[in-house]
Amino acid sequence: MKLVINIPDSLVGRIKQVVDDEGYENPQEFVTTAIENQLELEESDVEGFKTLDEAVAELDAGAPETSDEPGLDLDDVGTDGLSQREYHTVPTVTPPDEDRLPTGPLWGQYNKIFPTKLVVRRLANVIQEQNEDKTSTPQDDIQWIDLDQFRKQTGELARNYGLQIKKYDKEQSRGRGEKLSAGLPTGEDTEKSVGRFQTHFVGRPKQDGSLAGAAPSLLFIDITNEDVGRIGITEAGLTFAKLYNPLLDMGPDADEPLSADERDSYMDHVRENLPAEHEAMVTAANAIADGRDRPDELTDRIAQLSWSWSESKANTIRSGIVSRMHELGLLERERVGQRGIAYSLTKTGEELVSGRDAEVTDR
Structure with missing residues (x-):
């Protein structure tokens, strides 16, 4: 038509x-x-x-690069509520049931990992604070907290800190695909930008009881399907939350969004628990190694993972996979001519091609 x-x-x-x-x-x-x-x-x-x-x-x-919040002094915005702690009183919950989650690789709109890191770090910190602020026996430890309140406060925190990171992106002349603030709610329309962050990275239950969002899709959190929703952190989510992060623990002027330990932990988790996402990353790495290193060629290879995907859906999924692999240090982007883009594997990315990444983990 x-x-x-x-x-x-x-x-x-x-x-x-x-x-x-x-x-x-x-x-x-x-x-x-x-x-x-x-x-x-x-x-x-x-x-x-x-x-x-x-x-x-x-x-x-x-x-x-401007904000619509008058009077916001970005130099005074810090990581209060996001910094690394000792996690002694953070009980975990079981991951979401498989039938509440979509099948296949992560949706292309979940194109960054750092925003999810911010979510699980703050969730771990909030749960710990609530348990430390009360007098209870161990079996009474709080596992679940109010979802709406957590979404609201985390969205505001991500907005404020994201704007500070964005300021350093501009100072460092980081281009598209290189900005560390990508995925955080820094758009000009605060309400819509924060709303997308809350939906894409915190997550929410849908009317049919299934879950949307990167954090639940990665099995890092679970959300109850109740009139008053609650959110809890899983063991995998707590493991990821505990790890040192350059942006959250060093400051907004850090040079990378994830630490080496975070990248390794994330890859181990995906390999062991998210086979469709791991297969998509391996497929992309193999395509690049075979010389199919341009976006349209890579989309064609990704499309073979599911014959039910339309070309535009395969393109969206490819875009998300490439962005996450770049954040993980598995590939690089480079200009070809005046307008084209091509991808190349890093040494770590090459380990995906023949499964050597799994061999490293097994040793």
Whole structure:
């Protein structure tokens, strides 16, 4: 079916720039992907979805770096509530049931790992605080806390600290794909930006009882399906929360979003507990090793993981996989000519190709 739509002049140049920079074959592929993403958000009952204008604005390299919160002194914003602690009073909960989670690799919109790290670190800290502030016997330890309150406060904290990280992104002239604030709610519209962060990275129960969000999809947290929802941290989530993180434990001027221990722990967890995500990463690594290192070629290889995926869905999944692999230090992006992008594996990424990453873990 062919549809003719009117696109504001202000968007045309920005769409063209994104098509050139992000490896879309043509504007039609970009628009089709944007529509499919929007439909999935609408049909999945996910809050905080973005309009096409907002999606383009987030990808636009020339988007303003300003905040709409007057009087916010970024130099005074710290990591209160996010810093590393000794975790003696944080009881864990069991992971979500499989039938409450989507199958396949992580959704492409969960394109960064650091925002999930922020979520589980704060959840561990809040649970510990609540247990330390009460007098109880061990069996009375608090495992679950109020979901709505946690989402609200964590969204605000991520917003404020994200803006500070974004300031250093600008000072360091980090380009698209390199910004450490990516995935945090730093958009100009505070309410919508925070809402997307809460949905994409904290998570929430949907009307059918299933769960949306990176943290539950990674089995780091569970959320009850009740009128008053509650959230708890799993053993895997607590393990990840405990690890040192450069941005949370050193400061917003850190040079990397994850520590070496975090990258190793995350890879071990994915390999052991999320086979579809691990298979997708291995598939991407093998494709790059075979010379299929351009976005459209990589999408074709990723699409073979499920014949039910449309081209635009495979493109979205590929985009998320590549972004997470880059954050994990498994691949690098490089310019090809004036407009193209190609991927190359790092030494660590090469270990995925023949399964040597599993051999390292087994020793």
